[in-house]
Amino acid sequence: MSPLLPDTRPRRVLALATLVGTIGKGIFLTSGVLYFTRSAHLPVKQVGIGLSVAGFISVAIGIFAGYLADRRGARGIYVASLVLGGLATAGFCLVSSFWPFLVVASLAAAAQGAGLIARGPLIRRYGGKRPQEFRAYIQSVTNVGISVGAAVAGWAAQADTRSAYLLIVVGNAVLLLASAAIMLCLPPVPPEVPAEGPRWLALRDRPYIALSLLDGILSIQYRVLTVAIPLWLVSQTSAPRWLISAIVIANTAIVVLFQVRASKSIDSPRAAGLTLRRSGVAFLISCVAIAWSAGVPTWVAVIMLVIATVVHSVGELWQAAGGFEISFELAPSHSQGQYLGVFGIGLGLAESFGPALLTSLCIGLGKPGWYIVGLLFLAAGLAQPAAVRWAERTRHIYREPAAPKAPGVPSDSSSSAA
CATH class of the missing domain: 1.20.1250.20 (MFS general substrate transporter like domains)
Incomplete structure (x- = not known):
């Protein structure tokens, strides 16, 4: 199995966290709509509207999450997004009408969007000289995880009972929280740019x-x-x-x-x-x-x-x-x-x-x-x-931000004049 595994511990942690989290994603991608319509008894049109609104919120939150990852550290934002995603997913178990569904779906989509963005700087940091290749490896792991999750969700769709659907919702939530716990094995990542950097x-x-x-x-x-x-x-x-x-x-x-x-x-x-x-x-x-x-x-x-x-x-x-x-x-x-x-x-x-x-x-x-x-x-x-x-x-x-000057160091214009 060694040729199939990343060659450093941080990469293995990222890959494992991705695999665990995307198994949950695969479960919910495949059977989430069935849960909302057949178990929570929401109209199909309401489910479609809610997921579309949640998608737009996810886009906006992704930009903000990237901004925070630069200034607060990518690992912390990624872990927080996984925890929020797990809690929001568990909240689906309590949904029985449109507005609670919209709120919970928006939180879950926002967490997912934030997590995908915050993970990017981590891939860049631990990807070595060719982070694109490591990103491609993560993409392959993602596909494996989604496929496994889809296979599990097939059982729930075949059973077509509320207990089965609730089990896959809870399972997705647990897997997201487990992914967050795995990510804590990585040390905190310092911010890429100080708070006074370009906004x-x-x-x-x-x-x-x-x-x-x-x-x-x-x-x-x-x-x-x-x-x-x-x-x-x-x-x-x-x-x-x-x-x-x-x-x-x-x-x-x-x-x-x-x-x-x-x-x-x-x-x-x-x-x-x-x-x-x-x-x-x-x-x-x-x-x-x-x-x-x-x-x-x-x-x-x-x-x-x-x-x-x-x-x-x-x-x-x-x-x-x-x-x-x-x-x-x-x-x-x-x-x-x-x-x-x-x-x-x-x-x-x-x-x-x-x-x-x-x-x-x-x-x-x-x-x-x-x-x-x-x-x-x-x-x-x-x-x-x-x-x-x-x-x-x-x-x-869009060059690198200028390094802060030490006290007493002349400005660039003074240096040039000298």
Whole structure:
């Protein structure tokens, strides 16, 4: 097992905490909606509205959490977010109406968003010379954890009883608290920048914000396999329904096995921009293949969907690897937290708007909708290299904060004059 494990204790702690926490996430991602609708008896529309509002709150909190991580220490913010997430998740057991559900869901989503952002500086700190590779490893661990959680949630969905659903809610809460306890094995991380350092610098960095939004468009792809394809397969193709599970399993296996390898060849923001451009092309090809799976014999539909899944998964590898490089390397070291929080805006918007966009276009319009979505992915990918060059040209504006002067040391202008 040693080649599969990180080579330092801090990395192993981070990986274990991630695995434990994401098992809980996988449980809730798979069966959370079932709990709200079948156990808490909330209307589907209210659940959708509540989760969307919680998603927007998560985006805003992520930026603030990154700011705090820079100034208060990333480990403390990460642990606090895990504890809050565990307590909020346990609070779902008491939910039986819309407004309490909205409050608890917002707290849980805010904690999750804050945790993802606060973990970024920790990956940067303990990732060595190539933190992107360690980030890719963490991504693989995340996929493993979510898959395990999804398998556990399948039992609850099959049982379809309140006791089973309550058990998975409590299990998710316990796993989040366990993840927080594991993180306490890491020593506290000192702040990256003093309290008087630059405030909200990332929100003024237009090239970086543009890259975040472009990444958000590409990130809609995360909902293609879990939202659009299942609905498309059932309503528009003759493919067997078990293929839905096979598609998710195949995608997970590809990401787990090849994410680290895909990140090794990306050693600069420009290389990342070119990789993101390739991901846009891959997503277009995948969307076309999915569209062509309708109205054809079953065996042809299966082949087209398998091809689409493999090509889409390769595009996902490229997009994740390119996004890791850009988000880290174009962020000043003194503001890693708030920059990663801003980069998360795109993903947050994709999480909120992606399902509605995909269902309205791909399911509502049929084949033309898939072509539109594919072209949207292509346009976002093609724009990445130019956006990266723009960001590189402006990095000098967001330089390191000046070190505080010791008493009696002359100013720069005095020194120059001398």
